[in-house]
Amino acid sequence: MDLVIIGSGPAGISAAIYAARANISFVVLERMYPGGKLVWIEKIENYPGFPGGISGPELAERFYNHATKLNVNFTFQNVRKIKKQEGIFKVYAGENIYDVRFVIVASGSVPSKLGIKGEDEFSGRGVSYCAICDGAFFKNRKVVVIGEGKHVEADINYLKSFSSVVWLRKPGVVEKDIFGVSIIKGIPVEINGENSVRSIVVKTESGIKEIETDGVFIFAGFKPSFDFLPSDVALDSSGYVKTDAHLKSSVDGIYACGDIRSGSLKQIVSAVNDGAIAVNEIRKRI
Numbered sequence: 001m002d003l004v005i006i007g008s009g010p011a012g013i014s015a016a017i018y019a020a021r022a023n024i025s026f027v028v029l030e031r032m033y034p035g036g037k038l039v040w041i042e043k044i045e046n047y048p049g050f051p052g053g054i055s056g057p058e059l060a061e062r063f064y065n066h067a068t069k070l071n072v073n074f075t076f077q078n079v080r081k082i083k084k085q086e087g088i089f090k091v092y093a094g095e096n097i098y099d100v101r102f103v104i105v106a107s108g109s110v111p112s113k114l115g116i117k118g119e120d121e122f123s124g125r126g127v128s129y130c131a132i133c134d135g136a137f138f139k140n141r142k143v144v145v146i147g148e149g150k151h152v153e154a155d156i157n158y159l160k161s162f163s164s165v166v167w168l169r170k171p172g173v174v175e176k177d178i179f180g181v182s183i184i185k186g187i188p189v190e191i192n193g194e195n196s197v198r199s200i201v202v203k204t205e206s207g208i209k210e211i212e213t214d215g216v217f218i219f220a221g222f223k224p225s226f227d228f229l230p231s232d233v234a235l236d237s238s239g240y241v242k243t244d245a246h247l248k249s250s251v252d253g254i255y256a257c258g259d260i261r262s263g264s265l266k267q268i269v270s271a272v273n274d275g276a277i278a279v280n281e282i283r284k285r286i
């Protein structure tokens with residue numbers, strides 16, 4: 001076998017489609033389900049070809065069906081370790097060890113969670129981790145934004161152009177009302193609702209408050225999913241895999257695609273683009 005693709009999100013499935021069509025011998029290893037983060041998305045409105053939008057699960061199913069039509073071998077195993085030995089990579093997944101010349105790491109990233117009650121229950125039903133993806137669903141509605149830092153400020157600027165925004169800030173942070181949004185200081189405790197989010201409970205200095213809202217945007221950062229990588233794969237300061245223009249990592253033979261890659265736009269369209277680029281490079285080397 002020439003290649004292991006780790007992850008079956010948009011980057012991994014795109015790589016699989018290109019690899020199958022190039023007659024490369026490979027397997028896709030996935031620890032959960034096909035589609036990656038696509039299956040968390042209620043509606044995707046920025047992927048070309050779907051002017052009316054498409055639900056994340058439906059796009060995931062289409063990607064998966066496209067790959068299985070090309071006889072792609074999906075094996076549902078968690079990759080635990082990669083070791084380089086005498087010029088080949090040993091990829092440890094489940095009970096198996098795969099010996100390959102090339103590895104595409106398309107294992108994505110996961111948003112860090114607050115870990116409060118209601119967060120998981122209303123994820124995709126009012127709780128979101130992505131302003132650019134989901135902000136438009138809250139046009140002329142009220143949202144609570146949780147988080148600190150440059151990226152959060154950019155997200156607030158984006159959201160406030162069409163929504164009424166309340167910024168829930170950490171107690172003790174220096175007031176910075178440059179956005180013209182209302183600010184509440186406190187610690188989020190619980191998200192409530194029925195079919196979708198209705199309110200968030202916050203512990204403030206003056207006691208517990210329940211803020212009515214249609215949405216809660218949580219920006220607690222993303223964590224790359226990379227714990228199986230050899231230690232000589234160079235990462236950036238946030239833990240994302242550094243690559244060259246051909247998406248090759250610092251270890252020859254290991255490529256990184258999609259959200260796991262340092263500098264990625266972290267969108268579906270960029271993830272599928274990465275999968276195609278990496279396979280094209282590998283194809284030339286086989």
Ligand SMILES: Cc1cc2nc3c(=O)[nH]c(=O)nc-3n(C[C@H](O)[C@H](O)[C@H](O)COP(=O)(O)OP(=O)(O)OC[C@H]3O[C@@H](n4cnc5c(N)ncnc54)[C@H](O)[C@@H]3O)c2cc1C
Binds near residue numbers: 044133257
């Ligand atoms: C709420 C939300 C809404 C979004 N909305 C949009 C949108 O509207 N438009 C848009 O373009 N983008 C959107 N995005 C971003 C988009 O989902 C990602 O950019 C895209 O999914 C990245 O694809 P990926 O293949 O790189 O990673 P992922 O989709 O994260 O897939 C990675 C896969 O790797 C698997 N994996 C991880 N570790 C291992 C391991 N050790 N062994 C085996 N498998 C492993 C995971 O299970 C997963 O299936 C949204 C994201 C979120 C969170």
